[in-house]
Amino acid sequence: MNDPDQLVSNMSIMEKISLIVGAGFSKIVPGAAGETNPVERLGIPAIVLSDGPAGVRIYPLRLGVNETFYVTSFPNEILLASSWNLELVEKVGKAIGEEAREYGIDVLLAPGLNIHRTPIEGRIFEYFSEDPLLSGEMAASYVQGVQSAGVGATLKHFVAHEQETNRLIINVVVSERALREIYLRPFEIAIKKAKPWAVMAAYNKLNGVYCTQNHWLLTKVLREEWGFEGVVMTDWDAGNDPVEQVKTGVDLIMPGRDEIIRKLLNAFRNGELSEDIINKRVRNLIALITKSLKYKKYNPSNKPSYDEHARISLEAAIEGFVLLENKDALPLKSASRIALFGKGSYWTVKGGLGSGDSYPKYVVSIADGLREKGVIIDEEVERIYRNMVHRWYEYGESTQLYKSMTETALKEANSLLIELLMTHYVYMMIEYIKVMHLPEDAFPDEFLERVAERNDVALITISRISSEGFDRFPVKGDFYLRDDELSLISRISKIFHKHGKKVVVLLNVPGPVEIHSWRNLVDAILVIWLPGQEAGRAVASVLLGETSPSGKLPLTWPKDLYETPSMKLHPGVPKDNPVEVLYAEDIYVGYRYYDTFQVEPAYEFGYGLSYTKFEYDNLVIRNKDSEIEISLIVKNTGDYPGKEVVQVYVRPLRSRLNRPFQELKGFHKTKLIKPGEVEEVTIRIPLDYLASFNGKHWIVESGPYEIRIGSSSRKIKLASVIEITSDICYDTSWKRIKCN
Numbered sequence: 019m020n021d022p023d024q025l026v027s028n029m030s031i032m033e034k035i036s037l038i039v040g041a042g043f044s045k046i047v048p049g050a051a052g053e054t055n056p057v058e059r060l061g062i063p064a065i066v067l068s069d070g071p072a073g074v075r076i077y078p079l080r081l082g083v084n085e086t087f088y089v090t091s092f093p094n095e096i097l098l099a100s101s102w103n104l105e106l107v108e109k110v111g112k113a114i115g116e117e118a119r120e121y122g123i124d125v126l127l128a129p130g131l132n133i134h135r136t137p138i139e140g141r142i143f144e145y146f147s148e149d150p151l152l153s154g155e156m157a158a159s160y161v162q163g164v165q166s167a168g169v170g171a172t173l174k175h176f177v178a179h180e181q182e183t184n185r186l187i188i189n190v191v192v193s194e195r196a197l198r199e200i201y202l203r204p205f206e207i208a209i210k211k212a213k214p215w216a217v218m219a220a221y222n223k224l225n226g227v228y229c230t231q232n233h234w235l236l237t238k239v240l241r242e243e244w245g246f247e248g249v250v251m252t253d254w255d256a257g258n259d260p261v262e263q264v265k266t267g268v269d270l271i272m273p274g275r276d277e278i279i280r281k282l283l284n285a286f287r288n289g290e291l292s293e294d295i296i297n298k299r300v301r302n303l304i305a306l307i308t309k310s311l312k313y314k315k316y317n318p319s320n321k322p323s324y325d326e327h328a329r330i331s332l333e334a335a336i337e338g339f340v341l342l343e344n345k346d347a348l349p350l351k352s353a354s355r356i357a358l359f360g361k362g363s364y365w366t367v368k369g370g371l372g373s374g375d376s377y378p379k380y381v382v383s384i385a386d387g388l389r390e391k392g393v394i395i396d397e398e399v400e401r402i403y404r405n406m407v408h409r410w411y412e413y414g415e416s417t418q419l420y421k422s423m424t425e426t427a428l429k430e431a432n433s434l435l436i437e438l439l440m441t442h443y444v445y446m447m448i449e450y451i452k453v454m455h456l457p458e459d460a461f462p463d464e465f466l467e468r469v470a471e472r473n474d475v476a477l478i479t480i481s482r483i484s485s486e487g488f489d490r491f492p493v494k495g496d497f498y499l500r501d502d503e504l505s506l507i508s509r510i511s512k513i514f515h516k517h518g519k520k521v522v523v524l525l526n527v528p529g530p531v532e533i534h535s536w537r538n539l540v541d542a543i544l545v546i547w548l549p550g551q552e553a554g555r556a557v558a559s560v561l562l563g564e565t566s567p568s569g570k571l572p573l574t575w576p577k578d579l580y581e582t583p584s585m586k587l588h589p590g591v592p593k594d595n596p597v598e599v600l601y602a603e604d605i606y607v608g609y610r611y612y613d614t615f616q617v618e619p620a621y622e623f624g625y626g627l628s629y630t631k632f633e634y635d636n637l638v639i640r641n642k643d644s645e646i647e648i649s650l651i652v653k654n655t656g657d658y659p660g661k662e663v664v665q666v667y668v669r670p671l672r673s674r675l676n677r678p679f680q681e682l683k684g685f686h687k688t689k690l691i692k693p694g695e696v697e698e699v700t701i702r703i704p705l706d707y708l709a710s711f712n713g714k715h716w717i718v719e720s721g722p723y724e725i726r727i728g729s730s731s732r733k734i735k736l737a738s739v740i741e742i743t744s745d746i747c748y749d750t751s752w753k754r755i756k757c758n
């Protein structure tokens with residue numbers, strides 16, 4: 019293809035507009051969320067876009083095709099962030115990119131990097147953290163991984179898209195300072211570090227204007243200030259004015275509809291939409307298409323390296339588990355006899371629902387994973403669970419639903435079958451949710467006495483699921499445990515403790531649940547989040563001590579939901595059907611709030627236990643002209659090999675601006691350190707990372723700053739003070755300016 023400008027000048031206006039408007043859901047790769055229109059005359063192929071953050075989301079079955087198209091389900095982003103391991107996340111991104119490539123996908127619609135503003139955000143599992151630096155660094159690594167496979171990555175949802183309630187129309191009212199320091203920051207970091215091919219503009223309005231129709235956001239900030247050169251697409255059917263979208267900065271309207279082509283054509287004809295603007299959008303699209311595998315005529319194998327990807331999925335799951343409590347209960351001895359409670363032990367929730375879902379060949383349940391390692395699982399307890407669900411299958415409403423769907427599918431064996439197979443996955447969603455709502459306390463005390471007698475340990479899995487389209491619910495059965503779950507935990511703890519046996523709880527959850535009221539009843543709590551298809555194998559590896567847990571919380575785990583500052587106004591006003599939400603907490607999101615206003619969380623940002631212990635020493639800080647260089651050693655002083663996450667928080671000791679008590683400005687995940695051994699750690703913090711936005715520009719205020727090195731935001735091991743001798747100011751493109 020000759021140069022893009024030449025090409026653009028050869029295109030008719032109709033061809034240009036047909037490029038800007040998507041061609042709907044993909045026909046080339048069934049189940050992929052989108053496709054662009056080709057311009058065959060000029061050798062411009064259609065390219066395919068598919069979700070999602072935890073693996074490629076395409077239909078696993080195709081009408082009249084006897085091969086299958088299952089994918090590898092990876093752990094969700096909240097788990098990846100819990101690993102604090104950028105290399106590992108890049109490896110996951112690369113594996114997903116390779117899988118996308120082999121299935122004929124050109125652009126992956128991931129990662130999501132909105133902020134964990136509330137613990138009950140519906141898509142919390144699809145986002146990394148409450149902290150913008152951790153989110154941005156994670157996203158950058160993920161993008162680098164995906165794009166190293168030749169597939170484009172898409173940062174989403176740009177911007178301030180932190181709730182599902184009324185997501186298509188909700189107006190987010192937020193200060194420019196909070197936008198720049200918290201919500202825009204992760205996108206800025208990821209764009210500058212990893213140059214993603216695309217950004218997806220979000221559904222919501224931002225200070226009154228749809229993100230997809232927002233010149234300030236899409237042109238001034240994204241392009242002029244940050245120099246973003248990729249493609250801006252809309253979220254699917256976002257906004258309400260395609261002409262405005264193209265005028266303000268959108269290159270690609272997804273999924274695309276005919277009437278949108280007509281609207282753009284009319285706008286061009288009546289002079290509302292200039293050819294100059296259209297050419298700008300088309301040039302961005304041509305630049306993307308000419309980088310695509312389709313354009314390079316790559317021949318997808320439809321046979322990705324499942325085994326290698328399964329190993330990466332397992333490795334990532336293991337490193338993202340967070341050990342919250344351990345009173346001499348873990349690791350278990352491998353010959354342990356385990357009484358396994360909780361439906362999630364047998365039907366482990368691998369991921370969240372909606373566009374962030376993925377359809378794997380299998381999910382290894384906790385029970386299967388433990389059995390594979392030779393653990394003896396109490397048969398009677400297992401049988402009760404299987405019967406409980408089986409009865410529901412056999413006699414529950416699920417059968418009618420399933421039977422009617424299958425009959426319809428067979429009766430109308432045509433392309434509708436595909437949709438129904440997809441509906442099959444909607445059915446799976448209903449099943450998941452129903453299964454999770456079966457009562458747990460089905461065991462009389464005398465039964466539990468017998469079980470405690472004959473087993474070494476009780477393991478209770480608490481599972482939740484959440485989905486795009488709905489926020490989680492501040493009720494029992496979602497954020498709060500149900501009475502039957504609480505009763506199960508307390509009765510098992512009482513009876514097993516009477517027999518001198520330990521009780522371990524696994525949290526198979528998309529985000530935090532209420533924990534403060536029951537955590538002291540049990541001996542260990544391990545958060546396994548939504549760990550992907552290798553779930554049970556990862557659980558077995560950690561519970562049996564093959565690997566020491568090394569995950570750290572990427573968000574604050576509150577004692578109660580309503581201590582979270584944003585919950586006062588979530589999900590907006592009017593409460594029952596919000597049209598506007600005010601981010602009144604401003605920059606005080608997560609630990610920035612808890613630490614500044616001295617509120618005690620259940621577990622702090624960056625918290626996580628290990629089977630071993632680490633000591634930090636030999637701190638040296640060099641305050642160089644453009645960066646702060648921190649070096650120290652980390653020593654494993656315990657009995658297990660383990661990995662540590664060294665976190666660097668910066669606390670202004672004097673400031674004219676209102677500023678959070680401290681902010682994460684650097685981190686490092688060590689390699690595996692053997693008992694008695696050390697790792698030398700060096701962390702470099704660019705000086706402009708210390709800047710705050712004062713409403714007009716960025717400023718690093720002069721004065722003393724405490725550099726705090728910790729194993730969490732509240733377990734500070736070493737600290738030292740540096741002095742910034744004079745104010746340093748930057749404009750919003752980070753060019754140095756005179757501080758006025």
Ligand code: GLC
Pocket residue numbers: 051069127174253254373486
């Ligand atoms: C959805 C989601 C977005 C996804 C897109 C395509 O509505 O918001 O994350 O990539 O549509 O499925």
